[in-house]
Amino acid sequence: MRLIGDSDFVRRQNRGLVLTALRNDGPAARTSVAEATGLSPASLTAITQDMLAQNLITEMPGTSDVKLRGRPPVLLGFNRHAAHACLVELEVGRVRYSLVDYGGTLVDRVDARLDPQLFEAADSIAYLAEGIEEMRRRNPDEAVSLRRIAISVQGVLDRSGTGLSWSPVRHLAGRDIGTALGGQFGVPVLLCKRGRLLAEGTRWRDPALRDRSVATIFIGSTVAMGMTVRGQVFGRGEEGATEFGHMNHAPGGALCRCGMHGCIEAYAADYGVLRTAYSVPENTPPAPAVPAAEYEALIQRAGRGDRAAIQAFRLAGRAIGYGLSRLLSVFDPEAVVIAGPGVRAFHLMEEEFSAALGASLVAKVKGGPEIRMLADESEPIFNGLMLHTLADIDQADFAPLPTVSIARPA
Amino acid sequence: MRLIGDSDFVRRQNRGLVLTALRNDGPAARTSVAEATGLSPASLTAITQDMLAQNLITEMPGTSDVKLRGRPPVLLGFNRHAAHACLVELEVGRVRYSLVDYGGTLVDRVDARLDPQLFEAADSIAYLAEGIEEMRRRNPDEAVSLRRIAISVQGVLDRSGTGLSWSPVRHLAGRDIGTALGGQFGVPVLLCKRGRLLAEGTRWRDPALRDRSVATIFIGSTVAMGMTVRGQVFGRGEEGATEFGHMNHAPGGALCRCGMHGCIEAYAADYGVLRTAYSVPENTPPAPAVPAAEYEALIQRAGRGDRAAIQAFRLAGRAIGYGLSRLLSVFDPEAVVIAGPGVRAFHLMEEEFSAALGASLVAKVKGGPEIRMLADESEPIFNGLMLHTLADIDQADFAPLPTVSIARPA
DNA sequence: ATCTTATTTTTGATAGTCGAAATTAATCGA
DNA sequence: TCGATTAATTTCGACTATCAAAAATAAGAT
Numbered sequence: 110m111r112l113i114g115d116s117d118f119v120r121r122q123n124r125g126l127v128l129t130a131l132r133n134d135g136p137a138a139r140t141s142v143a144e145a146t147g148l149s150p151a152s153l154t155a156i157t158q159d160m161l162a163q164n165l166i167t168e169m170p171g172t173s174d175v176k177l178r179g180r181p182p183v184l185l186g187f188n189r190h191a192a193h194a195c196l197v198e199l200e201v202g203r204v205r206y207s208l209v210d211y212g213g214t215l216v217d218r219v220d221a222r223l224d225p226q227l228f229e230a231a232d233s234i235a236y237l238a239e240g241i242e243e244m245r246r247r248n249p250d251e252a253v254s255l256r257r258i259a260i261s262v263q264g265v266l267d268r269s270g271t272g273l274s275w276s277p278v279r280h281l282a283g284r285d286i287g288t289a290l291g292g293q294f295g296v297p298v299l300l301c302k303r304g305r306l307l308a309e310g311t312r313w314r315d316p317a318l319r320d321r322s323v324a325t326i327f328i329g330s331t332v333a334m335g336m337t338v339r340g341q342v343f344g345r346g347e348e349g350a351t352e353f354g355h356m357n358h359a360p361g362g363a364l365c366r367c368g369m370h371g372c373i374e375a376y377a378a379d380y381g382v383l384r385t386a387y388s389v390p391e392n393t394p395p396a397p398a399v400p401a402a403e404y405e406a407l408i409q410r411a412g413r414g415d416r417a418a419i420q421a422f423r424l425a426g427r428a429i430g431y432g433l434s435r436l437l438s439v440f441d442p443e444a445v446v447i448a449g450p451g452v453r454a455f456h457l458m459e460e461e462f463s464a465a466l467g468a469s470l471v472a473k474v475k476g477g478p479e480i481r482m483l484a485d486e487s488e489p490i491f492n493g494l495m496l497h498t499l500a501d502i503d504q505a506d507f508a509p510l511p512t513v514s515i516a517r518p519a
Numbered sequence: 520m521r522l523i524g525d526s527d528f529v530r531r532q533n534r535g536l537v538l539t540a541l542r543n544d545g546p547a548a549r550t551s552v553a554e555a556t557g558l559s560p561a562s563l564t565a566i567t568q569d570m571l572a573q574n575l576i577t578e579m580p581g582t583s584d585v586k587l588r589g590r591p592p593v594l595l596g597f598n599r600h601a602a603h604a605c606l607v608e609l610e611v612g613r614v615r616y617s618l619v620d621y622g623g624t625l626v627d628r629v630d631a632r633l634d635p636q637l638f639e640a641a642d643s644i645a646y647l648a649e650g651i652e653e654m655r656r657r658n659p660d661e662a663v664s665l666r667r668i669a670i671s672v673q674g675v676l677d678r679s680g681t682g683l684s685w686s687p688v689r690h691l692a693g694r695d696i697g698t699a700l701g702g703q704f705g706v707p708v709l710l711c712k713r714g715r716l717l718a719e720g721t722r723w724r725d726p727a728l729r730d731r732s733v734a735t736i737f738i739g740s741t742v743a744m745g746m747t748v749r750g751q752v753f754g755r756g757e758e759g760a761t762e763f764g765h766m767n768h769a770p771g772g773a774l775c776r777c778g779m780h781g782c783i784e785a786y787a788a789d790y791g792v793l794r795t796a797y798s799v800p801e802n803t804p805p806a807p808a809v810p811a812a813e814y815e816a817l818i819q820r821a822g823r824g825d826r827a828a829i830q831a832f833r834l835a836g837r838a839i840g841y842g843l844s845r846l847l848s849v850f851d852p853e854a855v856v857i858a859g860p861g862v863r864a865f866h867l868m869e870e871e872f873s874a875a876l877g878a879s880l881v882a883k884v885k886g887g888p889e890i891r892m893l894a895d896e897s898e899p900i901f902n903g904l905m906l907h908t909l910a911d912i913d914q915a916d917f918a919p920l921p922t923v924s925i926a927r928p929a
Numbered sequence: 930a931t932c933t934t935a936t937t938t939t940t941g942a943t944a945g946t947c948g949a950a951a952t953t954a955a956t957c958g959a
Numbered sequence: 960t961c962g963a964t965t966a967a968t969t970t971c972g973a974c975t976a977t978c979a980a981a982a983a984t985a986a987g988a989t
Binding site for chain 3: 524
């Protein structure tokens with residue numbers, strides 16, 4: 110629904126624009142922000158005056174490296190103490206808690222293994238709450254300005270977006286995680302799909318892809334995808350299923366971790382490739398987790414010419430290629446980014462992948478999207494989660510602040 | 520890219536809101552529009568004053584049917600003479616030109632058959648230009664306020680959106696239709712995909728679906744789809760391929776009209792069903808057009824228990840079901856509307872359709888979207904085209920008008 | 930004729946933007 | 960060292976939207 114244009118709206122819009130510019134381009138002078146946003150210098154004075162008074166941003170005098178003639182620019186940066194967010198990355202076998210400040214600096218981090226059977230006995234919400242509480246205990250100063258809890262999850266979100274309908278993490282689905290944790294800690298809780306965060310992270314990492322339409326495909330222990338439509342992450346609402354990995358590839362095909370048959374994942378995730386390579390019957394229930402070394406070893410074997418290994422990766426490439434071809438018939442991005450451990454095996458999949466793409470009318474007629482590899486898989490999910498959460502604080506909490514209100518400094 | 524908030528922007532936004540409200544709810548009093556938009560009565564006075572001065576809208580005194588106490592409302596409606604649009608529906612074998620006024624009233628219409636071989640010899644752009652010119656000649660008064668030419672097309676739009684990369688209408692692709700006609704007639708030309716118009720028309724027809732996320736699937740001489748995301752038609756930009764009918768269903772499968780193998784259309788469009796029913800080899804090039812009666816006769820045959828006919832519709836249901844299941848793994852609408860001649864055959868497809876949907880993780884876990892039939896196929900494409908075009912004039916031409924400028928009356 | 934009621938307009942305050950002019954804070958050059 | 964130059968920022972006044980509240984309007988009801 111479109112909003113009414115009034116002074117409130119104008120302020121929100123323009124403050125949001127300024128915060129976004131600072132978020133994207135790091136500390137910057139008023140002039141640069143004016144140029145980036147299109148606002149007049151006069152407006153920038155007014156807007157930043159408010160934000161300074163509210164302690165959202167700080168002037169960083171003497172930090173500019175340019176030494177030209179004229180009055181030196183005064184760089185503006187986020188006030189790191191203005192807010193904090195607790196980020197939780199929840200995966201099969203692993204959970205990581207990070208505390209970041211409003212400037213995007215990592216304050217504290219705890220890594221933990223996650224026993225796959227744990228939630229059969231233990232209460233998943235209580236377990237997560239304890240982890241978050243631990244972060245608060247360890248950082249009492251920062252805890253007072255906690256504004257968000259954001260959790261990266263795998264699986265299918267429910268319609269309300271506060272719980273999971275299904276997840277590869279066993280016994281996690283079915284609980285209203287968001288509402289429970291939100292009530293307990295008194296801050297909004299964001300559940301974010303890993304695939305979508307990947308899209309956000311990629312967009313952040315590569316400025317050339319900002320403002321474009323991009324699909325990012327993750328190949329690894331799962332197959333996931335996220336899309337951006339002209340720079341906006343697609344599927345914030347309930348319409349964004351983006352269960353690309355569980356798109357059907359072959360009716361009645363190989364058994365997937367999700368219990369269905371023939372999903373792309375069942376052929377192209379690590380467990381699927383290994384199952385094919387070792388000639389395990391394709392209806393054998395998948396292993397809960399595959400050690401990274403084992404997947405790596407299979408790539409090596411294929412590199413040495415092992416027929417079964419090569420064939421397994423070809424099948425994976427075919428599954429992903431047909432999946433992408435089907436995606437393209439509905440959504441036609443300018444570029445496709447491939448990320449995750451699978452990138453190192455992509456040369457083994459490429460031939461079948463391209464052949465499958467070529468069987469698609471859209472790819473044939475339009476020439477197909479540009480395919481890029483994102484070898485550096487370092488932390489796109491963490492970065493995406495952080496960026497998403499901080500941007501949410503920017504727009505939802507700080508952009509609407511009327512002039513009078515003052516954010517508490519730490 | 521987000522726009523700057525300034526008085527210009529506010530005016531555009533609120534004028535757009537008012538025009539949209541009038542477009543959706545027909546002639547309405549200032550009070551009702553104020554309520555519908557959320558604007559204050561004072562603002563409505565100001566905004567409508569400008570619009571009246573610009574001759575965009577007119578007061579329709581004495582038209583209100585309510586006879587309550589108090590000052591009677593003055594209904595506001597569009598000034599029909601403020602603008603006109605020439606709408607062209609181009610299909611295999613048929614072309615129709617309609618002239619509509621700003622109020623959405625049909626002024627004139629010409630129907631013509633289209634020889635499938637015509638564009639092998641004749642120039643397609645010149646042919647269309649002649650049809651449009653004819654409409655102008657027949658309606659000289661209206662022609663002076665022509666503001667748009669909008670063409671409903673089938674096929675794949677090129678990246679610029681002004682031409683087709685591929686079309687089932689032979690020899691239509693490859694020309695820059697939009698730019699050529701736009702230059703010739705001096706007005707913007709909109710190329711609109713039929714599938715997408717269907718989405719727009721459906722949304723307009725059923726107010727309950729407005730503001731929701733809906734996929735509309737057309738089954739008939741083609742298989743097409745359009746989506747709305749929270750009331751917004753998806754894929755205005757170059758990212759919207761929506762070639763649902765040419766999504767691959769079975770690798771290396773039946774030959775499609777587009778030249779590829781295994782498209783959904785090749786199983787579920789009228790020609791595909793007929794081919795299966797008559798046991799024609801699935802690699803036989805499809806007939807250019809199927810008479811409506813022939814498709815209807817096949818439905819009758821299946822109704823009488825003819826095995827081959829029943830099996831053909833089952834295959835079609837399976838193709839559409841798997842296609843939708845694949846779509847759902849990327850985009851999860853609240854409702855799916857099925858439209859077109861195929862609705863009458865849907866009961867024959869339903870079993871396989873549902874079975875295929877059930878094989879999808881998202882549908883299984885979330886319960887699947889609500890499926891509706893739109894039996895009344897009367898004119899959703901014409902309505903969608905008209906609505907889309909008039910809304911475009913509203914927002915692009917008339918919402919931005921500054922107070923001073925005056926629209927010419929006819 | 931007067932009262933009541935619903936719609937619409939008028940009035941005055943407010944909160945944003947912007948352009949142009951003024952101010953500020955640095956380097957450059959003599 | 961001091962004025963000239965330059966670029967960043969602030970100040971000022973005009974403008975254009977909104978909104979709330981009060982006033983005006985146009986009917987039916989009594």
